[in-house]
Amino acid sequence: MTFLFFIINHTGQLICNSIYEHLRFLRTLKHEEMIALIYMDHAATTMLLPKAAAHMRQYEITDYGNPSGNYPFAYKAKTAIEESRSAIAATINAKNSEIFFTSGGSEADNWALKGIFSSHKSYQPHIITSQIEHSAILNSCHFLEKNGCKITYVPVNNEGIIDLEYLEKSITKNTILISVMTANNEIGTIQPVREIAKIAHKHNCLFHTDAVQAYCHIPIDVRQMGIDLMSVSAHKCNGPKGIGFLYANEAINFESFIHGGGQERKKRAGTENVAAIAGFKIAAQNSYKNMEFNHRREKYLNDYMTELLKREIPDIKFNGAEEKLANNINCTIKGANAQSLITLLSLDNICISAGSACHSDSSSASHVLIATGLSEEEALNTIRITLGPENTTQEAEYVVNKIKIAAMNLRKR
Numbered sequence: 285m286t287f288l289f290f291i292i293n294h295t296g297q298l299i300c301n302s303i304y305e306h307l308r309f310l311r312t313l314k315h316e317e318m319i320a321l322i323y324m325d326h327a328a329t330t331m332l333l334p335k336a337a338a339h340m341r342q343y344e345i346t347d348y349g350n351p352s353g354n355y356p357f358a359y360k361a362k363t364a365i366e367e368s369r370s371a372i373a374a375t376i377n378a379k380n381s382e383i384f385f386t387s388g389g390s391e392a393d394n395w396a397l398k399g400i401f402s403s404h405k406s407y408q409p410h411i412i413t414s415q416i417e418h419s420a421i422l423n424s425c426h427f428l429e430k431n432g433c434k435i436t437y438v439p440v441n442n443e444g445i446i447d448l449e450y451l452e453k454s455i456t457k458n459t460i461l462i463s464v465m466t467a468n469n470e471i472g473t474i475q476p477v478r479e480i481a482k483i484a485h486k487h488n489c490l491f492h493t494d495a496v497q498a499y500c501h502i503p504i505d506v507r508q509m510g511i512d513l514m515s516v517s518a519h520k521c522n523g524p525k526g527i528g529f530l531y532a533n534e535a536i537n538f539e540s541f542i543h544g545g546g547q548e549r550k551k552r553a554g555t556e557n558v559a560a561i562a563g564f565k566i567a568a569q570n571s572y573k574n575m576e577f578n579h580r581r582e583k584y585l586n587d588y589m590t591e592l593l594k595r596e597i598p599d600i601k602f603n604g605a606e607e608k609l610a611n612n613i614n615c616t617i618k619g620a621n622a623q624s625l626i627t628l629l630s631l632d633n634i635c636i637s638a639g640s641a642c643h644s645d646s647s648s649a650s651h652v653l654i655a656t657g658l659s660e661e662e663a664l665n666t667i668r669i670t671l672g673p674e675n676t677t678q679e680a681e682y683v684v685n686k687i688k689i690a691a692m693n694l695r696k697r
Contacts, residue, residue: 322679325635326520326611327469327497327670333522333570336563340524343559351556352547361558368565375572376514376531377505384530384548385561389496391541392515392530393420393463395552396492399538400461400513401428410434410458414446414475415655417465418494420515422651434458442657443605444473448483455487462491466498466514470652470668471604472612474502481510490536496520496528500571501579501609512536518560523567527560578673583610585671589680596688603656603666613669616662620691623647625667628690634683637668 323331349358351365369383386392401409411428413421415437425435436454440446446464455462462484467474477493484491492513495504500521506514513536517528532538544553571578590613593600599618617625622638629636638650649663658666669683 321633321635322675322683323635324669324671324675324679324683325637326672327472327668328637329519329525330522330672332519332524332563333567335570336523336566339566340559340563343562348558351558352545361556364558364562365556368561371565372529372568375500375504375568377507378531379534381549382506382531382534384532384551385556386515386528386530386552387526387557388519388528389418389494389515389517390420392517392528393418393494394424395530395541396513396515396532396538397421397424397428397461397463399541400490400492400536401431401433402539403537404460405432408432408434408458409460410436410456412436412438412451412454412459412462412489414438414440414464416440416444416468416470416652417463418469418496421463421465421494438464440473440655444468444471444603444652444656445605446475446480448476448479451480452483452487455483455489459487459489462489463493464491465494465496466504467495467502467609468604468652469497470650471614471656472497472608472670473605474498474607474609477511478509481512484512485510497609500568500575501611503575506531506533513538518564518567521567521571523564524560527557527564574673579610581673582671582675585675585677585680586610586613588677589613589669589671589684592680592684593687596684597691601662603653603658609670611671613671614666615669616658616666617687617691618662618665619695620665621694622665622667624694625687625690628693629683629686632686634686636683637670638666 343361343364347360347364349361351358351362370380373380373383386395397411401411411425411433413425413435429435438446438451438454451462462480464475464480466477481491490512491510493511494515496515496517497520498504499516511531512533514531515528519525540551542553547553547556590602593615597617601616603614603616604612626636626638649660650666653663653666654660
């Protein structure tokens with residue numbers, strides 16, 4: 285990444301037109317035959333699109349004005365924000381006024397739940413969520429429980445799909461919000477969002493979805509899908525870290541999350557991160573344009589790698605639903621502790637994970653896997669591989685072979 289920045293900054297020319305060209309370029313610097321780094325943890329984060337990085341520099345070095353200023357130099361920054369807002373709104377069929385920039389998905393999740401709760405504190409409000417949500421949702425719910433909100437955690441089946449009957453029966457006269465993620469960050473399962481939204485609206489509840497893993501990976505139309513609030517993070521789709529957005533339907537009344545100045549239409553105070561917002565626009569447009577191509581490529585590689593894993597590794601079990609993100613492989617390898625396996629693979633510069641990046645250093649079993657019926661031992665023997673469109677069949681073969689060797693060694697202990 286540093287080398288690419290040098291090329292951009294000192295020649296003034298972008299030598300790589302896409303993220304895939306950039307990664308291939310970096311690989312040629314290391315080896316003639318074998319790849320120096322094999323990155324298969326795209327659910328954790330993705331590489332910043334070189335074009336987005338180059339565009340961001342404009343608002344860090346040249347047009348660095350405060351967008352709240354009242355002079356032409358500041359208007360350039362303000363214009364960049366509003367152009368980004370418009371471009372991003374178009375990717376989900378939203379209005380510009382319905383996009384509120386945040387520091388990322390976790391802030392957007394917190395804001396959605398706490399903002400709606402704060403608008404309904406005259407009685408004991410009730411929120412429904414699932415047992416397999418991201419910690420940004422679950423920990424927000426735990427906080428709200430301490431502040432008088434009743435929370436129902438709906439179970440899922442062994443594929444991670446929410447129990448719709450249980451969900452609807454859980455609704456009470458005080459239910460104000462249902463929050464269920466679009467796609468799970470560990471097992472990739474895609475939830476029946478349209479059906480959940482219909483149930484919510486049937487009972488006059490709002491529907492929020494954490495779409496951090498899904499945005500620009502599967503089509504999302506907030507109007508057609510009945511989504512009232514939605515959380516998104518840029519760094520899952522080749523955008524910069526530290527920026528995301530909360531979509532909120534214009535008819536919804538919700539409280540501000542950060543108080544101070546009048547930024548984001550007086551809903552979120554603080555000087556905007558103009559460079560990150562501008563970079564997010566470029567990344568979102570690129571990922572949205574290439575979404576179908578990336579999906580096909582990742583699905584092909586997923587199928588190829590899954591078959592290799594089945595053939596080469598005995599006692600392997602795959603987790604998640606048939607309807608899941610195309611890049612996700614979540615598998616349990618009997619007798620092979622996931623953290624130990626990942627450590628062994630890292631010695632060969634292979635990057636995969638044991639679950640959510642937010643809990644990758646935890647020795648406890650994944651709440652997602654436990655909720656789907658895995659034992660604690662099975663959960664601790666589970667790895668997550670999340671592919672990117674730049675990954676290759678050669679990489680898949682190499683990684684599967686390394687997993688096979690590592691698993692054999694761990695099983696001997």
